[in-house]
Amino acid sequence: MSSNSVVYWGTGRRKTSVARVRLVPGNGTITINGRPGDNYLNYNPSYIAAVKAPLETLGLGSEYDILVNVHGGGLTGQSGAIKQGAARALCELSADNRKPLKTEGHLSRDPRAKERRKYGLKKARKAPQFSKR
Incomplete structure (x- = not known):
């Protein structure tokens, strides 16, 4: 990477993963x-x-080329975070890229995350065994 090349940044999140993505003109290599x-x-x-x-x-x-720093979560969350970060970086590259990326759903934050455990229950929704007598 030369010192005067243009770098496009994007941040993506999914579950507990956070990815900082840089797009650099190159040949398509991915470094995580x-x-x-x-x-990786x-x-x-x-x-x-x-x-x-x-x-x-x-x-x-x-x-x-895609250069990524990612932390938190597992590979599913991390790959989703990288996808969103790369899409945001492509929007920074050109405003015309936003519409096709939005229609494909690459810019949307996936809100699904682990549900918290509630007191009185064994897991988020699993209740202890009920005994009638």
Whole structure:
């Protein structure tokens, strides 16, 4: 990466994961926390596809390198956070990118998260066994 190249930033969140994504002009390599993307994501095709989805939507799959710092959660949450961060960075690249990314759902924060445990219950919704007598 040369010192004068343009860098586009985006932040994504999913469950408890937070990803800071940088898009740099390049050849399409993905680096997550200093490791190759497919290695970091355990070569799982669904995780890799989720990370690449925003770039594939716009047909820019091999034009930008994705550099990511991500922490918190597991691989599902992290790949979702990277997807949202990459989509936000692409919106920073050009305002015209927003509409196709929005229609594909890449800019939406997924609100699903672990439900808290309530007192009197064993888990979030599991009640202790009921005894009539």
